[in-house]
Amino acid sequence: MNTQIDNLLQENRRFAPTEEFAKNSVVTSSLYEDAAADRLEFWAKQARDLVSWETPFTRTLDWSNPPFAKWFDDGTLNVAYNCLDRHVEAGLGDRVAIYWEGEPGDSRTITYAELTDEVKRTANVLAGFGIGKGDRVAIYLPMIPEAVISMLAVARLGAIHSVVFGGYSSDSLRSRIDDAEAKVVITADGAWRKGKVSSLKPAVDAALAGKDGDTQGTVEHVLVVKRGENEVDWSEGRDIWWHDVVPAASADHTPEAFEAENPLFILYTSGTTGKPKGILHTSGGYLTQAAFTHKSVFDLHADTDVFWCTADIGWVTGHSYVVYGPLANGATQVMYEGTPDSPHPGRWWEIIEKYKVSIFYTAPTAIRSFMKVGRQVPQEFDLSSLRVLGSVGEPINPEAWMWYRKVIGGDKTPIVDTWWQTETGAIMVSALPGVTETKPGSAQVAIPGISVNVLDDKGNAVPNGGGGLLVVDEPWPAMLRGVWGDPERYKETYWEKFGDKYFAGDGARLDEDGDVWLLGRVDDVMNVSGHRISTAEVESALVANEMVAESAVVGASDETTGQAVVAFVIIKQSHLDQAEKIADITSSLRSWVGQQIGPIARPREVFIVNELPKTRSGKIMRRLLRDLAEGREVGDTSTLADTMVMKVITDQVQK
Ligand code: ATP
Ligand code: MG
Numbered sequence: 216m217n218t219q220i221d222n223l224l225q226e227n228r229r230f231a232p233t234e235e236f237a238k239n240s241v242v243t244s245s246l247y248e249d250a251a252a253d254r255l256e257f258w259a260k261q262a263r264d265l266v267s268w269e270t271p272f273t274r275t276l277d278w279s280n281p282p283f284a285k286w287f288d289d290g291t292l293n294v295a296y297n298c299l300d301r302h303v304e305a306g307l308g309d310r311v312a313i314y315w316e317g318e319p320g321d322s323r324t325i326t327y328a329e330l331t332d333e334v335k336r337t338a339n340v341l342a343g344f345g346i347g348k349g350d351r352v353a354i355y356l357p358m359i360p361e362a363v364i365s366m367l368a369v370a371r372l373g374a375i376h377s378v379v380f381g382g383y384s385s386d387s388l389r390s391r392i393d394d395a396e397a398k399v400v401i402t403a404d405g406a407w408r409k410g411k412v413s414s415l416k417p418a419v420d421a422a423l424a425g426k427d428g429d430t431q432g433t434v435e436h437v438l439v440v441k442r443g444e445n446e447v448d449w450s451e452g453r454d455i456w457w458h459d460v461v462p463a464a465s466a467d468h469t470p471e472a473f474e475a476e477n478p479l480f481i482l483y484t485s486g487t488t489g490k491p492k493g494i495l496h497t498s499g500g501y502l503t504q505a506a507f508t509h510k511s512v513f514d515l516h517a518d519t520d521v522f523w524c525t526a527d528i529g530w531v532t533g534h535s536y537v538v539y540g541p542l543a544n545g546a547t548q549v550m551y552e553g554t555p556d557s558p559h560p561g562r563w564w565e566i567i568e569k570y571k572v573s574i575f576y577t578a579p580t581a582i583r584s585f586m587k588v589g590r591q592v593p594q595e596f597d598l599s600s601l602r603v604l605g606s607v608g609e610p611i612n613p614e615a616w617m618w619y620r621k622v623i624g625g626d627k628t629p630i631v632d633t634w635w636q637t638e639t640g641a642i643m644v645s646a647l648p649g650v651t652e653t654k655p656g657s658a659q660v661a662i663p664g665i666s667v668n669v670l671d672d673k674g675n676a677v678p679n680g681g682g683g684l685l686v687v688d689e690p691w692p693a694m695l696r697g698v699w700g701d702p703e704r705y706k707e708t709y710w711e712k713f714g715d716k717y718f719a720g721d722g723a724r725l726d727e728d729g730d731v732w733l734l735g736r737v738d739d740v741m742n743v744s745g746h747r748i749s750t751a752e753v754e755s756a757l758v759a760n761e762m763v764a765e766s767a768v769v770g771a772s773d774e775t776t777g778q779a780v781v782a783f784v785i786i787k788q789s790h791l792d793q794a795e796k797i798a799d800i801t802s803s804l805r806s807w808v809g810q811q812i813g814p815i816a817r818p819r820e821v822f823i824v825n826e827l828p829k830t831r832s833g834k835i836m837r838r839l840l841r842d843l844a845e846g847r848e849v850g851d852t853s854t855l856a857d858t859m860v861m862k863v864i865t866d867q868v869q870k
Contacts, residue, residue: 240649318553380529407445475499509540640693741770
């Protein structure tokens with residue numbers, strides 16, 4: 216079988232860091248040399264420099280039983296101590312840890328000293344519920360400070376958190392509670408979203424009522440934060456208000472040290488391509504790589520920067536770059552409860568102006584939705600504090616990258632496009648903003664200490680200019696330690712294909728400089744007349760057309776070509792108003808793609824739609840569009856952000 220992925224898109228723009236940025240950068244290119252000279256020693260040094268150990272480790276990596284890695288395994292530490300107490304002990308207690316902004320406009324400023332006290336109190340409450348090392352706690356909370364406090368309180372006790380995104384249904388919550396056998400659930404009455412209070416507690420009640428209405432499974436207690444002030448049902452004995460117990464608890468709590476491989480959290484993947492997997496992460500290696508990447512990829516100057524990662528804590532990005540990375544580094548950050556457009560479309564830019572955010576990290580889906588509305592919205596705000604912009608979650612189309620740099624970054628900020636996964640725990644491939652000459656649309660190079668490659672199906676490295684499957688060559692500190700309760704699935708999914716190399720499931724190509732360009736999921740690659748074409752490249756070509764706001768492309772079976780390209784596009788309102796006939800738009804987009812990247816990629820059909828099916832982290836679920844394009848019944852939609860959206864799209868397509 217031919218697994219080479221054809222390489223269609225040309226992109227020649229380049230942006231070098233300014234001299235001044237490079238001069239003040241926290242890291243230099245010597246990091247790559249240090250890591251190349253002795254990779255394990257490089258990581259051992261990061262672990263010693265960035266993390267405080269109760270018992271220093273003497274072993275860096277134990278890979279004697281692959282694919283089960285152990286990092287720093289004879290060392291002990293407390294993860295929460297590393298994120299809190301040690302900063303207070305170092306005299307930074309008054310530094311702001313979190314500027315929290317509620318959707319209706321209320322706000323809270325929390326220093327490291329205050330955050331440390333809150334976590335100690337909460338840890339005492341959880342210990343009172345019988346939570347200790349190895350126990351699982353499910354966290355089903357909105358973006359409020361108690362989410363961070365809860366995660367750290369669980370970590371402080373050596374217990375394991377499983378954060379379930381607050382938008383998931385009671386069924387999804389129940390299956391995650393059951394899979395992990397959680398003893399406690401932490402939730403809220405409700406939270407602000409899109410100008411209204413949406414309730415959370417009823418989903419917990421429904422989840423714990425179980426299918427037969429008579430069992431709460433393994434859960435003994437539900438701790439409830441009051442945020443929405445909405446009415447909730449109450450189960451006496453089981454349910455406890457946060458405000459009744461946490462403020463009254465003692466703020467004395469001595470952190471116990473746990474071994475580096477003590478599990479820290481379970482997090483379920485988003486299910487874009489299959490049934491969600493409970494990804495298991497442990498303590499020392501994870502914290503080391505989260506802290507190292509947060510510092511080096513974002514050029515963090517902890518004493519002056521204000522960092523904002525917009526990810527929900529329900530995703531891995533929220534774990535590594537809202538909680539563990541920034542707090543281990545003693546950074547000051549912004550946390551926002553609501554949606555980007557409430558109560559007005561400039562809300563995010565207003566927050567950047569208000570807190571003088573200097574480092575901003577978000578997803579391409581958000582950038583494209585701002586592009587759709589237009590640059591006049593961000594232009595009303597002072598965004599001059601920004602100096603580094605980051606992207607994560609999907610390939611970023613070159614046109615979206617350029618817009619991000621010009622409109623949000625004032626044509627001066629470096630952009631780091633960071634490739635990683637729930638499984639990798641932390642950033643793996645990214646430019647370093649003071650070092651790398653960036654290329655719009657490319658994630659570029661493995662970070663120092665990480666080794667990635669692009670292989671064909673037989674495991675041979677593809678030459679520069681070629682495309683294939685992205686792998687990680689060597690074990691890395693923040694790597695997943697397994698799939699919760701299912702070691703076979705761990706081996707099968709990630710290690711069966713290439714034996715000693717981690718198979719990420721993503722397609723990628725290498726350009727002539729050896730830089731990495733992500734091409735989307737291998738499962739989504741299209742095969743047209745024997746040419747393997749990535750969805751990412753055709754989508755980028757479509758978005759480069761001035762009429763198109765967003766697009767999703769799938770390969771649908773075709774009698775003559777095997778598969779044919781089928782595109783779903785959202786047209787900018789201004790162009791829809793002008794268009795004489797929809798047929799003119801679709802035929803001009805078909806020829807546009809033909810001109811941009813070649814006749815082989817020319818879509819057989821282009822459908823104009825108002826929405827695309829996305830997961831709650833903003834990823835397009837192409838498998839559902841493929842079902843539609845091939846005339847099948849649409850598959851499982853339970854992890855879609857909006858489960859009605861497929862019906863709307865189906866109606867539009869069948870019209
Ligand atoms: P599931 O595995 O259940 O489908 P998921 O993979 O969507 O869930 P995540 O771990 O959140 O869950 O997403 C990781 C994936 O996101 C990567 O495998 C890749 O496809 C995509 N991704 C993340 N960052 C980037 C990036 N910078 N460029 C391209 N793709 C990215
Ligand atoms: Mg995945």
